[in-house]
Amino acid sequence: MEKFLEDAAAALGPRGLTRDADLIAPWLTDWRGRFTGKALALASPGSTAEVAELVKLCARHNVPIVPQGGNSGMSGGATPDGSGTALLLSLRRMTAVRAFDPAARQITCEAGLILENLHNIAARENLRFPLTLGGKGSATVGGLISTNAGGTQVLRHGSMGALVAGIEAVLADGSVWSALVPLKKDNRGFDLKQLLIGSEGTLGIVTAATLKLVPALADRVVIWAGLPSLQVARALLLHCEDTVGNALEGFEVIPADSLASVCAYNQTARIPVEGEHAWHALIEVVADAAGTESLRERAEEMIAAAFEKGLLEDAAFSTNETQAEAFWHLRETVPLAERAKGPAVQHDISVPVDRMPDFVDAAIARMEAAHPGTQAIAFGHLGDGNVHFHVIAPPGSERAAWEAGEGKAISAEVHDMVTEWGGSISAEHGIGQLKLGELERLGDPVHLALMRRIKAALDPHNLLNPGKLVALAPEGPSA
Amino acid sequence: MEKFLEDAAAALGPRGLTRDADLIAPWLTDWRGRFTGKALALASPGSTAEVAELVKLCARHNVPIVPQGGNSGMSGGATPDGSGTALLLSLRRMTAVRAFDPAARQITCEAGLILENLHNIAARENLRFPLTLGGKGSATVGGLISTNAGGTQVLRHGSMGALVAGIEAVLADGSVWSALVPLKKDNRGFDLKQLLIGSEGTLGIVTAATLKLVPALADRVVIWAGLPSLQVARALLLHCEDTVGNALEGFEVIPADSLASVCAYNQTARIPVEGEHAWHALIEVVADAAGTESLRERAEEMIAAAFEKGLLEDAAFSTNETQAEAFWHLRETVPLAERAKGPAVQHDISVPVDRMPDFVDAAIARMEAAHPGTQAIAFGHLGDGNVHFHVIAPPGSERAAWEAGEGKAISAEVHDMVTEWGGSISAEHGIGQLKLGELERLGDPVHLALMRRIKAALDPHNLLNPGKLVALAPEGPSA
Numbered sequence: 014m015e016k017f018l019e020d021a022a023a024a025l026g027p028r029g030l031t032r033d034a035d036l037i038a039p040w041l042t043d044w045r046g047r048f049t050g051k052a053l054a055l056a057s058p059g060s061t062a063e064v065a066e067l068v069k070l071c072a073r074h075n076v077p078i079v080p081q082g083g084n085s086g087m088s089g090g091a092t093p094d095g096s097g098t099a100l101l102l103s104l105r106r107m108t109a110v111r112a113f114d115p116a117a118r119q120i121t122c123e124a125g126l127i128l129e130n131l132h133n134i135a136a137r138e139n140l141r142f143p144l145t146l147g148g149k150g151s152a153t154v155g156g157l158i159s160t161n162a163g164g165t166q167v168l169r170h171g172s173m174g175a176l177v178a179g180i181e182a183v184l185a186d187g188s189v190w191s192a193l194v195p196l197k198k199d200n201r202g203f204d205l206k207q208l209l210i211g212s213e214g215t216l217g218i219v220t221a222a223t224l225k226l227v228p229a230l231a232d233r234v235v236i237w238a239g240l241p242s243l244q245v246a247r248a249l250l251l252h253c254e255d256t257v258g259n260a261l262e263g264f265e266v267i268p269a270d271s272l273a274s275v276c277a278y279n280q281t282a283r284i285p286v287e288g289e290h291a292w293h294a295l296i297e298v299v300a301d302a303a304g305t306e307s308l309r310e311r312a313e314e315m316i317a318a319a320f321e322k323g324l325l326e327d328a329a330f331s332t333n334e335t336q337a338e339a340f341w342h343l344r345e346t347v348p349l350a351e352r353a354k355g356p357a358v359q360h361d362i363s364v365p366v367d368r369m370p371d372f373v374d375a376a377i378a379r380m381e382a383a384h385p386g387t388q389a390i391a392f393g394h395l396g397d398g399n400v401h402f403h404v405i406a407p408p409g410s411e412r413a414a415w416e417a418g419e420g421k422a423i424s425a426e427v428h429d430m431v432t433e434w435g436g437s438i439s440a441e442h443g444i445g446q447l448k449l450g451e452l453e454r455l456g457d458p459v460h461l462a463l464m465r466r467i468k469a470a471l472d473p474h475n476l477l478n479p480g481k482l483v484a485l486a487p488e489g490p491s492a
Numbered sequence: 493m494e495k496f497l498e499d500a501a502a503a504l505g506p507r508g509l510t511r512d513a514d515l516i517a518p519w520l521t522d523w524r525g526r527f528t529g530k531a532l533a534l535a536s537p538g539s540t541a542e543v544a545e546l547v548k549l550c551a552r553h554n555v556p557i558v559p560q561g562g563n564s565g566m567s568g569g570a571t572p573d574g575s576g577t578a579l580l581l582s583l584r585r586m587t588a589v590r591a592f593d594p595a596a597r598q599i600t601c602e603a604g605l606i607l608e609n610l611h612n613i614a615a616r617e618n619l620r621f622p623l624t625l626g627g628k629g630s631a632t633v634g635g636l637i638s639t640n641a642g643g644t645q646v647l648r649h650g651s652m653g654a655l656v657a658g659i660e661a662v663l664a665d666g667s668v669w670s671a672l673v674p675l676k677k678d679n680r681g682f683d684l685k686q687l688l689i690g691s692e693g694t695l696g697i698v699t700a701a702t703l704k705l706v707p708a709l710a711d712r713v714v715i716w717a718g719l720p721s722l723q724v725a726r727a728l729l730l731h732c733e734d735t736v737g738n739a740l741e742g743f744e745v746i747p748a749d750s751l752a753s754v755c756a757y758n759q760t761a762r763i764p765v766e767g768e769h770a771w772h773a774l775i776e777v778v779a780d781a782a783g784t785e786s787l788r789e790r791a792e793e794m795i796a797a798a799f800e801k802g803l804l805e806d807a808a809f810s811t812n813e814t815q816a817e818a819f820w821h822l823r824e825t826v827p828l829a830e831r832a833k834g835p836a837v838q839h840d841i842s843v844p845v846d847r848m849p850d851f852v853d854a855a856i857a858r859m860e861a862a863h864p865g866t867q868a869i870a871f872g873h874l875g876d877g878n879v880h881f882h883v884i885a886p887p888g889s890e891r892a893a894w895e896a897g898e899g900k901a902i903s904a905e906v907h908d909m910v911t912e913w914g915g916s917i918s919a920e921h922g923i924g925q926l927k928l929g930e931l932e933r934l935g936d937p938v939h940l941a942l943m944r945r946i947k948a949a950l951d952p953h954n955l956l957n958p959g960k961l962v963a964l965a966p967e968g969p970s971a
Contacts (some may be wrong), residue, residue: 172677190936201935204689207686208946363678367595437673437678440677440679470945470948
């Protein structure tokens, strides 16, 4: 090991490798505080060539590698295990923009570029990168690609995978696979780019990417609606899609209870509509090109027609950007407000969009009945068939004990139910180490076997982010 | 072999297997007449279970399988080799629509469904499947998926890969991988769906798919423009994207010579604009939702502004659907008119969109200078950075001799040049057997090695469409 560390230090230079426990410590626990590991050292290469050199050294010395971006993942995918044998590999020093072609609406940047910085760079050319999420101040391009991140704009623009035009990655043997081709069409074989996207660093280490940009928003209208049920919300969503088509960029739902929690958490929060409503929807309608002076008119017509059809009880329109931001802030505060309620288990699940309302009703009823004293709530991306389903512990529960006991049992029941309904136990947060056991328990055996074969083919010695996403076959790695 | 054929006949029933040479013959030559092979028999299973059973038999008896849809591929990917050892597996009997959810805009159908039938089924619910191409009357869903087909709507809707929500496939060992999940978001591991899309039957046999639909067009305006150069066409494309954004659904270019060929080929064809123009562009602007009564006005403003900027010399607008169809018919006749000119070599290439105009000029100049008497022309999907680049033999050339001699040399030179310019030797037609040698010659070794590893992992005995898309490593299959 000393020989490996010496060689790595020589390859990466003084800024590139540290064994200082104080410097490493902040990166050994995931941001949600669920997992803590140990690492041999923290490597911070400054270039793809350095990553390649380092991975070759790791291959030679059989050192496992845990790649890490902003350490803001939701499933512990960037946290090493407790053995201390793995090298923690930070991509955070690699932040260069290698090319930016505003006319082609493409940018090629390195894996460590932080999402918010990418947003700002695009904005300077009147463009935008249409993916955003709560952790935008720390989440990196490489991490977003490795987890195929979602967010609140998936309805219109898709998840990360839909926004990546090309990738550069270092493979398990240290070779560099470079496919930063800004080609719109390319049928030269298997789509290895999509294979790497969402593979959580288990097949290769993403070092750079060519990303698609879209025009900056010319205008937007955010609508806050009060609704009697999630079934009506679904009908309203269809109505909006039929009425304004592609101009619909966001459709989020929040139950009355969660909104009350937001108001309790943030005393200055104000609900845009009056009266009692079982559910609330946040609807964003946008225009990203000229000639769209009628956006507000279209949004108003859409909502007026919905009102006539009985698809909402009340609605408020943002009249300026400050108000639009305020509406979104209510939505974005939900996770924090919910977390403040005490111990809870959270589930990032999807089911077919048309089944989502009935699923949520059934899941809430089943969990609260089976686990007296708990409160179940769902909120999120109805337009994508993806909700965040939380079950909050009975008042007074001790966090660690409850989460490890009843909480864990509840999660298994939620995942069973999602599977019965034809859904996914991970809509956008990935598997990491958090859900690996559940994926093994509930996943399609044919799918799991395929994943193992591909993992063994691309990483035969199981050195790339071991213990995440893909469990090895019972007989161990094929090497 | 007799034992295999007996077992296969028993498994598939009387309609499912034939050894009748007359019945098999039409399917042994690709539709362009470039490749002819032999087959042990023609299997036509009627269900996924029958495909799975058949593949298990093939695995047991070591029989290679060549899957085939409509036999309208462009690269010989569905034609067996000359050995006669392979089983030709037609998916054409599997045409069922398993589920159709108009509200969710999704349809689940079997691999043999013909594209034009899919269009018609979608249209009945005021929806459409936004991919079309010349072979729509024979091309099947399975073939389109296996080749990641493109067409004229990629600019807005993407290639086939962007339109597939889920897949069912039979793997090399006969297991059925079923991922027909109509989920918009699902991060449960590697995206094996995208790996199978475009894999030309070398990793699995696609038996069914869940496809995304979009609203039917409420209106469209097709514009025919005369232009001085391809550089100006590119500037016009950017102008259109900036002006109408997502309403731009097609942007095709045709050189004056090709348009003259169309008029010679079809005496009733009429060019929509007067005067001489070096290039012509077909621009389609669409509206697929209500509230778009201003579509024509927007299109007219877009073209008026382009005219003021000097981005076109003349333009004509379709005033009704008949005229819109007539404009498109001119474009669609180009390949036929070009083919009628005599022997030629054709290339389906892409380069980064911004480099395409200069590439076309340079490639035409270089090929015509190096090969006196030839004529080089380019036409197609400028919006995607994808043109079809033909080099027509000197008058009087004998087809077979010229294509095998000078034609082959020209193709190599075109592919060299595309590679130098950072482009792809196959933008949308795939590799098949036609371009396998060229992919091996010009492809990135790291990419080719990755493909071989994945092929060996998923099809260790090389039974799935051998000799297509992915060449085995010099040391042969890992099995």
